[in-house]
């Protein structure tokens with residue numbers, strides 16, 4: 001029996017591109033997309049789709065049985081900025097969906113899980129430069145607390161029950177296909193849309209706020225490479241540090257100005273500034289490089305050129 005993959009939260013910023021990439025590798029029928037809402041036409045037209053609330057354990061099990069699902073990628077979550085507005089809902093969504101999936105694996109109903117963590121697991125007491133894989137972690141946001149707790153549960157289920165769960169601490173992700181879903185690094189996507197539309201952007205993070213960021217193609221490739229790695233090679237079962245590039249809004253604006261010389265940026269920091277200030281600026285990802293050969297391909301200028309070219313092509 002060929003293995004089937006189920007993506008939960010498939011219509012979001014990462015899920016959309018991950019689903020398309022996995023369908024490209026395994027064939028459309030082998031990858032079932034699911035979400036509480038429909039996605040864009042490319043996603044919906046590319047293979048099977050189910051409306052599925054990932055907090056509903058019984059409904060999830062029905063889909064797993066029906067499609068003979070072997071692997072789950074759990075992309076449903078409430079992101080950092082939105083979670084500060086709805087802490088109870090964020091905690092319930094982020095934790096209960098993970099427990100539902102871990103339980104299916106513990107009961108041998110699926111054999112492998114991908115669950116994303118985030119740089120939000122770190123906090124104000126964490127070293128900001130070259131943040132080690134293992135270090136002080138005192139997250140100050142609801143989202144960060146849920147991700148840190150999730151990491152501990154993943155490591156626990158692996159050690160106690162042998163569950164094959166794999167995870168990455170994604171930095172802020174930059175992409176053009178799907179809008180970002182309420183994170184603190186969303187400015188780094190919005191800025192490209194506004195640069196092309198209006199030639200100007202007002203950033204909700206301050207000019208020198210340097211955060212770890214990654215272009216979506218690198219994030220998708222990292223995810224797939226981690227899931228394909230030999231289980232014995234993986235020394236981390238909480239979540240791997242992952243680094244590609246680090247920049248501030250002002251440095252991103254400079255990169256855009258190399259392509260659009262008249263581009264202007266202004267700054268009006270809001271509540272998201274405090275979240276960003278608690279996060280590191282550069283992550284040490286040597287463990288990921290050593291264990292499964294991680295190498296990023298997109299730096300700031302390549303990301304900028306690609307984003308502008310893709311958005312221009314999309315606008316026709």
Ligand SMILES: NC(=O)c1ccc[n+]([C@@H]2O[C@H](COP(=O)([O-])OP(=O)(O)OC[C@H]3O[C@@H](n4cnc5c(N)ncnc54)[C@H](O)[C@@H]3O)[C@@H](O)[C@H]2O)c1
Nearest residue numbers: 009011012013014036053054076077116118170172173181
């Ligand atoms: N995008 C980033 O920059 C980033 C960075 C670090 C970590 N992550 C993590 O990666 C994962 C995916 O992030 P994303 O950016 O694609 O998020 P997103 O907000 O764009 O997408 C999340 C999707 O989950 C769906 N969803 C919400 N509640 C659901 C439920 N009960 N059942 C099923 N689906 C539900 C939403 O409809 C949405 O399509 C999350 O765990 C997020 O924390 C993202």
